Amino acid sequence: xxxxxxxxxxxxxxxxxxxxxxxxxxxxxxxxxxxxxxxxxxxxxxxxxxxxxxxxxxxxxxxxxxxxxxxxxxxxxxxxxxxxxxxxxxxxxxxxxxxxxxxxxxxxxxxxxxxxxxxxxxxxxxxxxxxxxxxxxxxxxxxxxxxxxxxxxxxxxxxxxxxxxxxxxxxxxxxxxxxxxxxxxxxxxxxxxxxxxxxxxxxxxxxxxxxxxxxxxxxxxxxxxxxxxxxxxxxxxxxxxxxxxxxxxxxxxxxxxxxxxxxxxxxxxxxxxxxxxxxxxxxxxxxxxxxxxxxxxxxxxxxxxxxxxxxxxxxxxxxxxxxxxxxxxxxxxxxxxxxxxxxxxxxxxxxxxxxxxxxxxxxxxxxxxxxxxxxxxxxxxxxxxxxxxxxxxxxxxxxxxxxxxxxxxxxxxxxxxxxxxxxxxxxxxxxxxxxxxxxxxxxxxxxxxxxxxxxxxxxxxxxxxxxxxxxxxxxxxxxxxxxxxxxxxxxxx
Amino acid sequence: xxxxxxxxxxxxxxxxxxxxxxxxxxxxxxxxxxxxxxxxxxxxxxxxxxxxxxxxxxxxxxxxxxxxxxxxxxxxxxxxxxxxxxxxxxxxxxxxxxxxxxxxxxxxxxxxxxxxxxxxxxxxxxxxxxxxxxxxxxxxxxxxxxxxxxxxxxxxxxxxxxxxxxxxxxxxxxxxxxxxxxxxxxxxxxxxxxxxxxxxxxxxxxxxxxxxxxxxxxxxxxxxxxxxxxxxxxxxxxxxxxxxxxxxxxxxxxxxxxxxxxxxxxxxxxxxxxxxxxxxxxxxxxxxxxxxxxxxxxxxxxxxxxxxxxxxxxxxxxxxxxxxxxxxxxxxxxxxxxxxxxxxxxxxxxxxxxxxxxxxxxxxxxxxxxxxxxxxxxxxxxxxxxxxxxxxxxxxxxxxxxxxxxxxxxxxxxxxxxxxxxxxxx
Numbered sequence: 001x002x003x004x005x006x007x008x009x010x011x012x013x014x015x016x017x018x019x020x021x022x023x024x025x026x027x028x029x030x031x032x033x034x035x036x037x038x039x040x041x042x043x044x045x046x047x048x049x050x051x052x053x054x055x056x057x058x059x060x061x062x063x064x065x066x067x068x069x070x071x072x073x074x075x076x077x078x079x080x081x082x083x084x085x086x087x088x089x090x091x092x093x094x095x096x097x098x099x100x101x102x103x104x105x106x107x108x109x110x111x112x113x114x115x116x117x118x119x120x121x122x123x124x125x126x127x128x129x130x131x132x133x134x135x136x137x138x139x140x141x142x143x144x145x146x147x148x149x150x151x152x153x154x155x156x157x158x159x160x161x162x163x164x165x166x167x168x169x170x171x172x173x174x175x176x177x178x179x180x181x182x183x184x185x186x187x188x189x190x191x192x193x194x195x196x197x198x199x200x201x202x203x204x205x206x207x208x209x210x211x212x213x214x215x216x217x218x219x220x221x222x223x224x225x226x227x228x229x230x231x232x233x234x235x236x237x238x239x240x241x242x243x244x245x246x247x248x249x250x251x252x253x254x255x256x257x258x259x260x261x262x263x264x265x266x267x268x269x270x271x272x273x274x275x276x277x278x279x280x281x282x283x284x285x286x287x288x289x290x291x292x293x294x295x296x297x298x299x300x301x302x303x304x305x306x307x308x309x310x311x312x313x314x315x316x317x318x319x320x321x322x323x324x325x326x327x328x329x330x331x332x333x334x335x336x337x338x339x340x341x342x343x344x345x346x347x348x349x350x351x352x353x354x355x356x357x358x359x360x361x362x363x364x365x366x367x368x369x370x371x372x373x374x375x376x377x378x379x380x381x382x383x384x385x386x387x388x389x390x391x392x393x394x395x396x397x398x399x400x401x402x403x404x405x406x407x408x409x410x411x412x413x414x415x416x417x418x419x420x421x422x423x424x425x426x427x428x429x430x431x432x433x434x435x436x437x438x439x440x441x442x443x444x445x446x447x448x449x450x451x452x453x454x455x456x457x458x459x460x461x462x463x464x465x466x467x468x469x470x471x472x473x474x475x476x477x478x479x480x481x482x483x484x485x486x487x488x489x490x491x492x493x
Numbered sequence: 494x495x496x497x498x499x500x501x502x503x504x505x506x507x508x509x510x511x512x513x514x515x516x517x518x519x520x521x522x523x524x525x526x527x528x529x530x531x532x533x534x535x536x537x538x539x540x541x542x543x544x545x546x547x548x549x550x551x552x553x554x555x556x557x558x559x560x561x562x563x564x565x566x567x568x569x570x571x572x573x574x575x576x577x578x579x580x581x582x583x584x585x586x587x588x589x590x591x592x593x594x595x596x597x598x599x600x601x602x603x604x605x606x607x608x609x610x611x612x613x614x615x616x617x618x619x620x621x622x623x624x625x626x627x628x629x630x631x632x633x634x635x636x637x638x639x640x641x642x643x644x645x646x647x648x649x650x651x652x653x654x655x656x657x658x659x660x661x662x663x664x665x666x667x668x669x670x671x672x673x674x675x676x677x678x679x680x681x682x683x684x685x686x687x688x689x690x691x692x693x694x695x696x697x698x699x700x701x702x703x704x705x706x707x708x709x710x711x712x713x714x715x716x717x718x719x720x721x722x723x724x725x726x727x728x729x730x731x732x733x734x735x736x737x738x739x740x741x742x743x744x745x746x747x748x749x750x751x752x753x754x755x756x757x758x759x760x761x762x763x764x765x766x767x768x769x770x771x772x773x774x775x776x777x778x779x780x781x782x783x784x785x786x787x788x789x790x791x792x793x794x795x796x797x798x799x800x801x802x803x804x805x806x807x808x809x810x811x812x813x814x815x816x817x818x819x820x821x822x823x824x825x826x827x828x829x830x831x832x833x834x835x836x837x838x839x840x841x842x843x844x845x846x847x848x849x850x851x852x853x854x855x856x857x858x859x860x861x862x863x864x865x866x867x868x869x870x871x872x873x874x875x876x877x878x879x880x881x882x883x884x885x886x887x888x889x890x891x892x893x894x895x896x897x898x899x900x901x902x903x904x905x906x907x908x909x910x911x912x913x914x915x916x917x918x919x
Binding site for chain 1: 497895908
C-alpha cells in the first residue's frame, strides 16, 4: 500500500477545527449511499477543515468521482494490495519512527483480531508499533520466525474453547498464508501517516478504523464512528452466502469482527444512521451512552405527484445478493400472474465482483418467463425521475442500514413494499408495507394490493412524503452532525 | 440454520445474523439467543477441495511468442555477425556487442519489471512515454559519444529493446521478418551502417505505433521504480557476464557462431515458461495441508517440484539441442567447441535462478549471485586465462548459481513458508 498517490494536499481554504475522515472503498472513488452521505457532510459543513483518507483496494489507480470542496483535501490514499511500498518519510516526519523488528507481530495480530476474546488494547499497541516502524514491516513479515510464531498462535486461537463459539473449521496452509497476507496489509494500513487533526471521523467499523485507532492512541484525539450498515453483520452475511471454503469464510468473518470490536472499543461516539444499527451495536457491547443515532437525509422535493397508474413497479439498487434480486424476480412472477399488465423495472448496475450473480438473475428471469414484464435497466443518473414514474417501489434486501433508495421514493411520495431489515421498519412506520425478508408471497401480496388499490398507494405515498420531510431531510442530518462535531472538537471537560 | 447454511453456525454472531436476515427474528432476540443455541458437538462438514483461481495466464501465454521472437532475433543476428564483422572490423563489432548486450539486458529487465509484467504493460508504457523517451534519448546520446563503435552499439540496443516491446504487442513475427530481411541484405552486400540505421528507424517507428495504439489507461499501477532499478542492475550484471569472457568471440569468427546460443535460449524459454506455474501450483499443492505442516519442510512439495521441473527442462533441452548443433558440424563451423555450449547453458541456468530470486523479492541474493558470478568470471580471465573457450563464463555462472541456490534450497522445501513470506508478501 502506498499513501503515495495522490500526494497529501492541504485544503485550499482551511479554518475551523480539523477533521480526518477515513473511508473504505467508498468516498471519493465510488458512487453509493455512503459516498453520497460523505459528500453531503463534507460539503455541507464548511466550518470544519476536512482531510479525507480513503482506503482503496484492487491495485488500480482509482478515478475520483466527487470533487472536493475548498475546505477539504485528500490526505493521501491507502492502496491495499498494491505492490508499492510506503514512500520513505522525510527526516522531519521520521521523528518517532524507529528501526527494529518484532517477529511476534503477525502472531499478535492473529490473536487480537481472530481470537474470540478480543483485546483491543493489545491490538492497538501492535498497530502503534507498525506506525513507528513502517520500514520494518515488510522485513518482519518475510521472516521465518514471524511465520513460525504466527502459525503457532493461529493454532492456539483455533483451539480456543468458548461457549459462544461452535467448532472451528480446519484451516489449511493456504488459509493461513491468506490470513498472514491480510494481516500484513492491516499492519501496512496502520503504518500510514495521518495528518494532525482535532477529530477522527471513521465511516465504517473495519479497515477505515485502523489508521484512526493508531492516531487516537498516539495523540488522544477523539474518534467518531458513523456506521451506515453494521460492518461485522455484513461481513458475516457475506460469509454465510459465500461458496468459499469454510476456512476462508471463518477467517474473513472473524477478521471483520476483530476490526469492528476494536473500532467500537476506540470510538468515543458511535453514530449509526438508524435505530436498527444501534440495536446491533448495543448487542455487540457498545455503551448505550456512546450511541447517537443520526439519520441520513435527503434533499426535500417541493411538491408531490400522484402515482401515474401504469401498474409499474420500480426498484433501485445494485444487483447484489444483499438486495436479493432473485426473490424480487419470484415476486414479479407471482404479481404478474395475478395482474398480467403489471411490469417491473430494476435500475442499477451489478456490484463489482458480483457479475456472476447478475448473470444468474438474468437466467432466472428467463426461467420464470418474465420477458418484458421484468427488465434490468442499468444505471440511472436521475433516480428521482425513475421513482416518480412508478406506482410502487419494491425493496427485497436482506441487509440495509437506512436505504437512500427508500428515502428517494418517500421524497417523491411513492408507496413502498419492503423487507423488514435494518432501519427499514422504523423508516416505513405507518407509510409502507413491511414483510419478512425472503417472503415471496407476502411481498407479492403487498405489491398486488397497492397496484389494485391506487387510493391506498397514494395515501401511503402521501404519508411517506410527510414523514421524510419531518424527519429525514439533509438539513436535519447536517444540523445534528454540526452539533456533534462541534461538541467533539470543542474544549473537553 | 441448516436450511440456510447447510451447516451449523460457527458462533453466536453468525447465528444471530442469519436468524435476523432470513428468519425474520428481531435483532435483540437473535443476539440474545446465546451459546445455548449452538451445537458444540457438531463435526465440521467435509468440503470439496477448493478451486484455485489461476494467475495471469495472458501474461504466461505471452512468453511463447516472446520466446519465438527472441529465437528469430538470435538466428537473424547470428547471421549478421559475419557480414558486420567483415565491414566494420572484428574489433569494432566486438566492442559494440560488449556494450550493447549489457545495456540491452538492463533495459529489458527494467521495462519487464515495471511495465511488461503487468497485464496492461503496454498501456503503462504509454503512460510513461515522456520520461521513457527522455531516458532512451539520454542512453542513445551516451552510446553515440563512444568513439568508433558507439553508433553501432546504439542501433543494436534500439533494435533489441524494441523487439521486446514489439513481441509483447504481438508483432513478433513482423519484427522477425525485419531482422531476416536485414540478414539477407547484409549478405547481399548492403552497407552495414545504413541498413542497420534503416532497421533501427523501422523498429523505433513500430515501437511508437505499438505503444501508441495500446489503448487507454487501465488504472493498473506499474511496478515499483526501486525494484525496476534493481532489475536493471541485474540485467546489466548478467549482460556483463555474457560479454565479460573474451574467449567467446561473440560470433565474429565462423559462419553462424551465435548458433551456440540457440540451445540454451530455447531451454531457458521453456524452463521459464514452466516456472510461471509456481504462482498457481504452490497454493494448489498446499490446499489441504494442515496447519501443523504449513511451516515445515515437505518432501516433494509443489515449489521444489516446479523449480526442479524448470531446471530439468532447461538442462535437458539445452543438452539435446547442443548435441544436435554440434553434430551438424558443417553448419556450425566456429561454434564446435563443446565448452561454448556448456558456458551458454550455465549462463542460462544462472539467468533462470536470478530471475526466480528477483520475482520472489530476494533482491539482495539476486544481486549478490549476479555480481559474484561476474567477479568470478573476470577473475578467471585475469588470473587463469582461458584454458577452453567460455571457461570464464562457466566459472562465473557456476559461482553465481551456487550462491543463488543458497536461499532457494531451504525455501523450496518449505512451500508454505515460501507462499506466505515471499510469493504473497511482495
